[in-house]
Amino acid sequence: GDSVTQMEGPVTLSEEAFLTINCTYTATGYPSLFWYVQYPGEGLQLLLKATKADDKGSNKGFEATYRKETTSFHLEKGSVQVSDSAVYFCALSTNSGYSTLTFGKGTMLLVSP
């Protein structure tokens, strides 16, 4: 079945450091890929998405590129802020049938001043 693997956290960084959160997937066909973010005490918000190979999703300084050859969708940000502290979820949705999401286990990011 479909699955998503994310690096385990927490990831602890100082403000303005470079962020990478690794995400790889296993799926039949060509899924759409998502990064969702969950701030403390809140629901999930879509951060960015990519629907086909080589697409780059970007939002709020975060980027991720859909790499079919390595089945990866790593999240990056050049300079993190304290306000980026949250749990980040990588997810996929297969492009057949109904839209269902398979999530990774989430990676907690802690940014200190």
Added chain:
Amino acid sequence: DTAVSQTPKYLVTQMGNDKSIKCEQNLGHDTMYWYKQDSKKFLKIMFSYNNKELIINETVPNRFSPKSPDKAHLNLHINSLELGDSAVYFCASSQARAGQTQYFGPGTRLLVL
């Protein structure tokens, strides 16, 4: 404008009780979902409805019964609550077509004592 709303936000109850959680979306979507997030933040799909019809029913105890009175509402009723039901329950909605973005509610934090 709240896109996906859930009530209540917090629910504390005794083992053996029956409780309901309500979800409403004003995005005009035709598909709604319930997810369970455990204490380790892992998210798992429970149910999905498309146009008021159940389309996904994962391995969930039959004490959990979803009901969709119309496309904009999806409620979750839980009978005979157990300690292990303590979790955060998220409602989400999307268009049915595969690969569509799902929009999440703020979550209902259920604590069973």
